[in-house]
Amino acid sequence: MAFSLPELPYALDSLEPHISRRTLEFHHGKHHQAYVNNLNKLIEGTPFAQADLEKIIREAEGGIFNNGAQVWNHTFYFTGLNPKPKEKPEGELKRAIEGAFGSLDALMEEFSKASATLFGSGWAWLVKTKDGNLDIVQEPNAGNPLRRGLQPLLTCDVWEHAYYLDYQNRRPDYIESFWKMVDWSVVEKRFNG
Amino acid sequence: MAFKLPDLPYDYDALEPYIDIRTMEIHHTKHHGAYTSKLNDAIQGTPAESLSIEEIMASMSEYPVAVRNNGGGYFNHNLFWTILSPDGGGVPEGELLDAINRKFGSFGNFKSEFSQAAANRFGSGWAWLIRKEDGSLAVTSTPNQDNPLMDFVEVKGIPLLGLDVWEHAYYLKYQNRRPDYIEAFWNLVNWDEVARRFSK
Ligand SMILES: [Fe+2]
Ligand SMILES: [Fe+2]
Numbered sequence: 324m325a326f327s328l329p330e331l332p333y334a335l336d337s338l339e340p341h342i343s344r345r346t347l348e349f350h351h352g353k354h355h356q357a358y359v360n361n362l363n364k365l366i367e368g369t370p371f372a373q374a375d376l377e378k379i380i381r382e383a384e385g386g387i388f389n390n391g392a393q394v395w396n397h398t399f400y401f402t403g404l405n406p407k408p409k410e411k412p413e414g415e416l417k418r419a420i421e422g423a424f425g426s427l428d429a430l431m432e433e434f435s436k437a438s439a440t441l442f443g444s445g446w447a448w449l450v451k452t453k454d455g456n457l458d459i460v461q462e463p464n465a466g467n468p469l470r471r472g473l474q475p476l477l478t479c480d481v482w483e484h485a486y487y488l489d490y491q492n493r494r495p496d497y498i499e500s501f502w503k504m505v506d507w508s509v510v511e512k513r514f515n516g
Numbered sequence: 517m518a519f520k521l522p523d524l525p526y527d528y529d530a531l532e533p534y535i536d537i538r539t540m541e542i543h544h545t546k547h548h549g550a551y552t553s554k555l556n557d558a559i560q561g562t563p564a565e566s567l568s569i570e571e572i573m574a575s576m577s578e579y580p581v582a583v584r585n586n587g588g589g590y591f592n593h594n595l596f597w598t599i600l601s602p603d604g605g606g607v608p609e610g611e612l613l614d615a616i617n618r619k620f621g622s623f624g625n626f627k628s629e630f631s632q633a634a635a636n637r638f639g640s641g642w643a644w645l646i647r648k649e650d651g652s653l654a655v656t657s658t659p660n661q662d663n664p665l666m667d668f669v670e671v672k673g674i675p676l677l678g679l680d681v682w683e684h685a686y687y688l689k690y691q692n693r694r695p696d697y698i699e700a701f702w703n704l705v706n707w708d709e710v711a712r713r714f715s716k
Pocket of ligand 1: 350480482485
């Protein structure tokens with residue numbers, strides 16, 4: 324089964340000024356596309372040729388894991404953002420956030436710190452643990468929390484390609500902008516679903 | 517004594533068109549600058565303050581991760597600026613060329629092995645040409661700001677040539693096209709400096 328690049332759920336220029344059209348053109352059209360192409364080439368004739376992405380993330384190693392996880396991670400990252408996002412979580416998710424972090428602001432502060440301090444390339448994640456609690460974790464390079472039994476709810480791509488054209492070395496500025504695009508209605512669905 | 521950000525041995529625009537002035541300014545003043553000040557913060561008030569950067573590398577497993585990341589970043593960029601030159605490119609000569617031919621068969625073989633190591637490094641990191649303890653050469657690669665001087669790395673040696681393949685090294689000019697950046701790099705390699713490090 325060949326994988327294909329999912330379309331962005333919004334126009335390339337719609338996240339401006341937080342993320343430029345040019346960044347999205349490369350990030351989606353080149354990086355995300357390359358992970359899809361590489362994955363399709365690598366799985367041919369292997370036990371993963373018919374596998375879904377979750378199975379690849381849980382079981383594969385090396386290039387198949389790297390490219391498969393990056394396909395999944397980018398789709399998850401892009402769909403968590405929206406030019407007209409729901410700005411605050413409600414209901415069950417809101418209660419879970421207050422239980423785990425005290426407040427939405429405290430969650431954002433901890434998540435921002437995880438994003439800012441990840442050294443090198445990688446991802447920061449808000450996850451639901453097996454016992455239903457919320458947690459924030461870092462994953463280097465293509466890492467994905469599914470591999471250790473955690474359910475991803477939100478992620479921030481802190482590979483330099485995600486922000487370098489717009490923010491250069493100023494990763495904290497990118498993270499601050501990230502929050503203006505996070506669509507909490509998507510995070511609620513992931514949490515409740 | 518605190519470590520100091522070294523000046524570049526050439527102007528910021530000197531490596532054009534292969535590496536652009538904006539990339540050089542940000543890379544040197546912001547990235548290298550931040551590694552320098554964070555290294556100094558990390559070792560302040562510790563015995564490491566009286567050591568050379570090479571001595572710190574050699575016992576890196578004893579230090580906290582902030583020293584590994586920022587000390588590595590400090591050393592690696594120090595080396596990187598010196599092995600580039602606006603008058604670089606071409607081929608090495610003399611004993612270095614002999615050693616390359618002995619190990620890799622030809623300069624062309626070496627170039628493609630090194631380029632491949634740089635292209636295949638997934639995420640952030642460096643490709644290296646090193647001189648191992650037995651005197652032979654090897655191409656290797658390390659993640660993030662690790663380097664072949666650190667005591668815990670798999671393939672240890674004296675770095676002679678290093679290529680930064682963090683995206684910050686090339687993204688403004690080459691974006692996702694890392695292979696084009698690697699190709700451009702060969703026009704800048706300061707083989708005199710590599711030879712100097714080889715014969716030291
Ligand atoms: Fe990315
Ligand atoms: Fe760098």
